[in-house]
Amino acid sequence: MERIDLAVSTVIFALRPEPHRDLMTLRLPLVRRIREPYEGRWALPGGLLSPDRDLESSARATLVRTTGLTPRYLEQLYAFGGLDRSAVETGRVVSIVYWALVHADEVAQAIDSDNVEWFAVDDLPELAFDHRTIVDYAVWRLRNKMEYSRIAHGFLGETFTLAQLRQVHEAVRGSALDPANFRRQILASDAIEDTGRRLTGTSHRPPRLYRYNTAVQLADHGPLTPSKEQA
Amino acid sequence: MERIDLAVSTVIFALRPEPHRDLMTLRLPLVRRIREPYEGRWALPGGLLSPDRDLESSARATLVRTTGLTPRYLEQLYAFGGLDRSAVETGRVVSIVYWALVHADEVAQAIDSDNVEWFAVDDLPELAFDHRTIVDYAVWRLRNKMEYSRIAHGFLGETFTLAQLRQVHEAVRGSALDPANFRRQILASDAIEDTGRRLTGTSHRPPRLYRYNTAVQLADHGPLTPSKEQA
DNA sequence: ACAAAAGTGTTTGATCTACACCCATGG
DNA sequence: CCATGGGTGTAGATCAAACACTTTTGT
Numbered sequence: 001m002e003r004i005d006l007a008v009s010t011v012i013f014a015l016r017p018e019p020h021r022d023l024m025t026l027r028l029p030l031v032r033r034i035r036e037p038y039e040g041r042w043a044l045p046g047g048l049l050s051p052d053r054d055l056e057s058s059a060r061a062t063l064v065r066t067t068g069l070t071p072r073y074l075e076q077l078y079a080f081g082g083l084d085r086s087a088v089e090t091g092r093v094v095s096i097v098y099w100a101l102v103h104a105d106e107v108a109q110a111i112d113s114d115n116v117e118w119f120a121v122d123d124l125p126e127l128a129f130d131h132r133t134i135v136d137y138a139v140w141r142l143r144n145k146m147e148y149s150r151i152a153h154g155f156l157g158e159t160f161t162l163a164q165l166r167q168v169h170e171a172v173r174g175s176a177l178d179p180a181n182f183r184r185q186i187l188a189s190d191a192i193e194d195t196g197r198r199l200t201g202t203s204h205r206p207p208r209l210y211r212y213n214t215a216v217q218l219a220d221h222g223p224l225t226p227s228k229e230q231a
Numbered sequence: 232m233e234r235i236d237l238a239v240s241t242v243i244f245a246l247r248p249e250p251h252r253d254l255m256t257l258r259l260p261l262v263r264r265i266r267e268p269y270e271g272r273w274a275l276p277g278g279l280l281s282p283d284r285d286l287e288s289s290a291r292a293t294l295v296r297t298t299g300l301t302p303r304y305l306e307q308l309y310a311f312g313g314l315d316r317s318a319v320e321t322g323r324v325v326s327i328v329y330w331a332l333v334h335a336d337e338v339a340q341a342i343d344s345d346n347v348e349w350f351a352v353d354d355l356p357e358l359a360f361d362h363r364t365i366v367d368y369a370v371w372r373l374r375n376k377m378e379y380s381r382i383a384h385g386f387l388g389e390t391f392t393l394a395q396l397r398q399v400h401e402a403v404r405g406s407a408l409d410p411a412n413f414r415r416q417i418l419a420s421d422a423i424e425d426t427g428r429r430l431t432g433t434s435h436r437p438p439r440l441y442r443y444n445t446a447v448q449l450a451d452h453g454p455l456t457p458s459k460e461q462a
Numbered sequence: 463a464c465a466a467a468a469g470t471g472t473t474t475g476a477t478c479t480a481c482a483c484c485c486a487t488g489g
Numbered sequence: 490c491c492a493t494g495g496g497t498g499t500a501g502a503t504c505a506a507a508c509a510c511t512t513t514t515g516t
Contacts, residue, residue, distance in 0.1 A: 002282040004237055006325060051233040051323060055312035078455070079310040079327045081286035092282060094237060096310045096325075133454070140453035163467080181506065183469070188504095204467045205513035222371035223364070224309070394494080412479065414496070419477095435493045436486040 003091055008058045009046025009131075010098040011077065011138035012069060014107045014118070015155050015171050024171035025120045026142075028135070029067050030127070032115040037087035038128035042117070044135070046095065059098040068111035071100035073154030075221065077138055085130050099138045101154030146172050149220035150191050153212050161199055161207040162186065190216050234322055239289040240277025240362075241329040242308065242369035243300060245338045245349070246386050246402050255402035256351045257373075259366070260298050261358070263346045268318035269359030273348070275366070277326065290329040299342035302331035304385030306452065308369055316361050330369045332385025377403050380451035381422050384443050392430055392438040393417065421447050 015024040030042035045066040049058050056074060063069050081094040110116075119125065121139055124132065145151055152168045166182045186192060193213045198206040246255040261273035276297040280289050287305060294300050312325040341347075350356065352370055355363070376382055383399045397413045417423060424444045429437040 004280060004282055006235055006237060049235060049312070049325070051235055052314070054314050055310060055325070076310060079286060079307060081280070081327065083283070083285050094280070094286070094327075096312065096327075136454045144453070162469090178506070178508085179467085180469075180471095180508080185505085201515090202467080203515045204465075205469080205515090207468060222375070223367045392495090409480070410494085411481085411496075411498095416478085432488090433494080434488045436488095436495045438495055 005091060005093045006049040007046055007093050007095045008049050008055055008062065008098065009044040009095050009134075010059050010063055010071075010074070010100050011044060011135055012063065012067070012071060012100045012102060013121075013138075013142060013155075014102045014104065015168060016104065016107070016118075022176070023174065024167060025122070026139070026171060027118045027120050029069075029110070029116055029118050030125075031066055032117070033128055034115065037090055041128040042119070042125050042131075043128040044097070044131050045116075046097075049096075055096055056098070059100075063100070066111075067116055068109065069100075069102055069106060071102045071106070071154070073101040073151060074098055075100075077134070077141060080130060080134065082130070095134075097134055097138075099141065101142075101151060103155050103157060105157065143172055145220070150212065151220075159195055159197070159209040159211050161209060163207060165192070165210070236322060236324045237280040238277050238324050238326045239280050239286055239293065239329065240275040240326050240365070241290050241294055241302075241305070241331050242275060242366055243294065243298070243302060243331045243333060244352075244369075244373060244386075245333045245335065246399060247335065247338070247349075253407070254405065255398060256353070257370075257402055258349045258351050260300075260341070260347055260349050261356075262297055263348070264359055265346065268321055272359040273350070273356050273362075274359040275328070275362050276347075277328075280327075286327055287329070290331075294331070297342075298347055299340065300331075300333055300337060302333045302337070302385070304332040304382060305329055306331075308365070308372060311361060311365065313361070326365075328365055328369075330372065332373075332382060334386050334388060336388065374403055376451070381443065382451075390426055390428070390440040390442050392440060394438060396423070396441070 012028055014027050016027050017024050029045065031045045033039050033041050033043050045062055047058075047062045047065075049055070053061060055076070059074060060070065063071065075098065077097045077099045079094065079096045083092065085095070086093045107118075121135070124135065127135065142151075146169060152165055152172075155168045156164060162183055163179070165186065166177055166179060169182070170177055190213060192210040195209045195211050197209045199209055200206050243259055245258050247258050248255050260276065262276045264270050264272050264274050276293055278289075278293045278296075280286070284292060286307070290305060291301065294302065306329065308328045308330045310325065310327045314323065316326070317324045338349075352366070355366065358366065373382075377400060383396055386399045387395060393414050394410070396417065397408055397410060400413070401407055422444060423441040426440045426442050428440045430440055431437050
């Protein structure tokens with residue numbers, strides 16, 4: 001009987017400010033393949049599932065090893081198991097793909113290697129395997145989930161201004177938002193709370209600093225909490 | 232190196248009219264296990280992934296074999312890969328779970344066996360493995376997706392009345408809906424179109440028959456169409 | 463004083479909800 | 490003509506978009 005290998009890969013998103021643009025760009029790290037098939041092509045970071053790790057911790061372990069990143073937000077995306085995903089000689093691989101968000105500070109600590117490079121999602125190179133399909137799906141999920149959950153948190157630090165939060169939404173959407181209406185919507189949703197402090201040194205009126213309201217639990221992935229999922 | 236088995240299982244939903252209740256009940260078929268571990272317990276229909284099938288066709292094949300069903304709606308739910316999902320002696324299993332909708336006519340054609348039984352989701356027996364967690368998650372996804380997509384179609388035939396469509400929504404929600412407002416919302420969404428025909432023999436005013444508007448494509452699972460998914 | 467972003471108010475239109483009411487058919 | 494569900498109308502509440510306006514800081 002032929003073997004079916006099980007791999008775990010991750011699509012990692014980060015935002016980077018652009019010098020000559022008003023919106024930040026959505027970027028993701030890719031790893032250059034050093035083996036056939038697709039040697040030299042860019043691919044998602046990932047690796048085979050080891051028998052002593054569950055899926056999520058396998059994703060985390062690979063991320064630390066290949067990119068040096070430890071995302072604060074990590075969620076399962078989809079399992080890809082088509083027959084023609086890999087080259088014939090390699091054998092069949094089923095990939096369970098996760099997606100992750102990291103904030104800018106974490107990116108700075110990431111590994112700087114010739115074999116890891118960050119690309120803008122709107123300007124990707126040719127990818128190995130079906131990884132382009134996977135990335136497209138992950139981008140779609142990110143944009144979608146942005147609208148009804150609070151994952152923007154994954155791109156931000158502990159405290160942040162409303163403008164920063166709005167810029168995250170704008171970057172992911174790819175278009176601007178009305179600051180006044182954005183403020184009202186977010187505040188009305190009870191997703192964030194005022195810290196009482198303000199950000200100073202801004203050359204204009206100092207904005208309030210907010211933090212995420214951990215008391216409010218949005219049911220964005222149902223009865224599957226990280227702990228229960230492992231059971 | 233230890234072996235990791237890959238299984239594919241499915242949570243199948245159907246609706247059944249109840250004689251002494253206004254709402255239909257949401258039901259799913261379970262299979263009695265004939266082997267350890269959990270011998271005698273009820274479990275989701277499923278089986279090991281065979282090397283010559285992709286994930287979705289593996290799910291379909293198992294469904295035909297164990298329950299005789301060929302669902303019109305089938306979508307991937309989640310991959311479960313915790314370390315303690317199975318008993319120690321059995322070895323580790325990663326399950327890729329699908330969920331499916333069948334309509335009442337199909338249920339009638341289903342296999343009638345001692346080892347397959349339909350249960351109301353609100354009245355489940357003790358299940359094998361972590362299948363209870365899986366079912367809870369599937370129910371949550373069904374209820375959720377009902378609100379923003381057109382999956383109710385999966386419970387209905389080619390044509391249907393607005394009352395039938397409403398009853399599907401009510402059964403899944405578990406509560407009644409205002410017929411007048413429901414009508415307006417559905418019609419405004421362009422999800423269905425009038426066939427011009429009516430349902431007769433009803434002892435009251437004959438309702439129009441509608442069909443789903445195939446021209447309208449709702450982006451409910453993004454760039455992952457069934458064909459692309461296999462690539 | 464001025465620029466620039468923070469933050470507030472207001473108008474308008476769309477959409478949801480509840481519920482009254484008319485319509486068409488079988489008995 | 491009556492019961493029953495099909496189907497329409499409408500007033501009030503809620504919510505989102507657009508945009509004018511006021512506030513508070515650094516320079």
